[in-house]
Amino acid sequence: MSERTAHRKMPGRALLIVGVCLTLLGSVGAWLLLGREKSAPxxxxxxxxxxxxxxxxxxxxxxxxxxxxxxxxxxxxxxxxxxxxxxxxxxxxxxxxxxxxxxxxxxxxxxxxxxxxxxxxxxxxxxxxxxxxxxxxxxxxxxxxxxxxxxxxxxxxxAAFSEILKDTVRAVAQDPRAYATVRAAQTHYATQRLAAVPADATGYAFINPAMDNARVLGTLNGLTAGHSRDRAWRTTLRDHLLQAPPDPITVFWAQKLKGTSQAQLTDVLREQALDMTLAWSSTRTVEEPTRQGLLAQVETTELHAFQTIKP
Incomplete structure (x- = not known):
């Protein structure tokens, strides 16, 4: 076959390839559309x-x-x-x-x-x-x-698989009012766990509740990180969180929340576990190096939980 003949046949092949690609794209598009249409209510x-x-x-x-x-x-x-x-x-x-x-x-x-x-x-x-x-x-x-x-x-x-629970919480959080009730309940439970630590507790009995709180709140922060640029979502969440009455462990953090703008809300939420632990540990008879060590662990734990979940 001459070079000239080859050049004459190439456009036909190119058109055939384009046609096949368009057909495949059309099939995929139809499949996606039908998939959406068949989605159960x-x-x-x-x-x-x-x-x-x-x-x-x-x-x-x-x-x-x-x-x-x-x-x-x-x-x-x-x-x-x-x-x-x-x-x-x-x-x-x-x-x-x-x-x-x-x-x-x-x-x-x-x-x-x-x-x-x-x-x-x-x-x-x-x-x-x-x-x-x-x-x-x-x-x-x-x-x-x-x-x-x-x-x-x-x-x-x-009990349920961790990812199933997390996906459900993330989905519920599409409504900031609904998520605010979940977050407020977790905050209240976290303060109860801290308040229940015996006065003479040491070691794991002393640090575990604060560490658990950091993991939970860090996970919630990560699950809702996708809303960090949604002004309306942040404003609604902040306003509804402020409706929860503070207690001695959350009062400092609640004051920060009240004084923050919606643009700074993400940072204040990220600081909640640390602020609660700081307020709680300040009322305990504990050596300062131990308290500072706990605060450092809480901060690191929240960060790890957040980064593990954040999209």
Whole structure:
């Protein structure tokens, strides 16, 4: 074949390749579009057999997401805060796994489900705190979907895979009001843990609550780092966090929060674990090198937790 003939045939080959590429792109686009169109409402929870079984007969395909959220709360939240039956804890676990196994990472939670799921996370604050802190091996061995809730300290507890819980918290935080209730509950629980440390505690008994708090708050900071440039989200979060009454351990941090602008909110949230530990340790009879060492550990732990999660 002559050089001239080769040049004449190349445009035809090029057009063929372009046509194939366009066809493939069109197929991918159609697949993505159809995938979106087939996305189940309410993040697929109403169609989940696990959710239908544990939440109850009120859950059915085609129900509104608002009604589904109400049903989840009624099935999982105890009459007394933090006190749950095995069935209630199981309902929460099934909802978490239905979300975790049926959604892509960083999924968008239906707006009507954000406040109800936040209410559930608040009612299970102790379990959520322990799972985010990663400090209790029981919550690791019992995290699988086939593991039942267990009874301890007069209530039933649940565990789920860490990433499933974190993805759920991240999704709930798409509503800053809903996230504020979760954060405020974790803050209150963190202060309770610090206040419960015996006066004569040393070693791990002295440092563990502060370290757990740093991991939890650092993780929450990382999970919500994607909103750091959202002015409206930051403003709403700050205003709702300020509605929580401060206590002796949080009063210093609350004053900083009140005096900060929404632009500086991320820094103030990042400093919460350190400020709380500083206020608490200042009331303890402890040698200054020990206190300074704890503060340094808390700061490092929060940073590590934040950087591990931050997108």
């Amino acid at each position: 309410c993040n697929g929870l109403a169609e989940s057999q696990r959710v239908q079984k544990s939440v109850g007969t009120a859950v059915h395909s085609g129900m509104s997401c608002a009604a589904l959220g109400d049903a989840i709360v009624k099935a999982s939240v105890g009459i007394e805060p933090g006190r749950h039956t095995q069935a209630q804890a199981q309902a929460v676990k099934d909802v978490l796994f239905a979300l975790g196994f049926g959604q892509p990472k960083d999924f968008t939670l239906d707006p009507a489900l954000r406040a109800p799921l936040a209410a559930v996370l608040v009612d299970y604050t102790a379990d959520v705190h322990t799972m985010l802190a990663g400090s209790d091996g029981k919550y690791v061995t019992e995290a699988g979907p086939s593991r039942d809730p267990w009874e301890a300290d007069g209530t039933y507890h649940l």
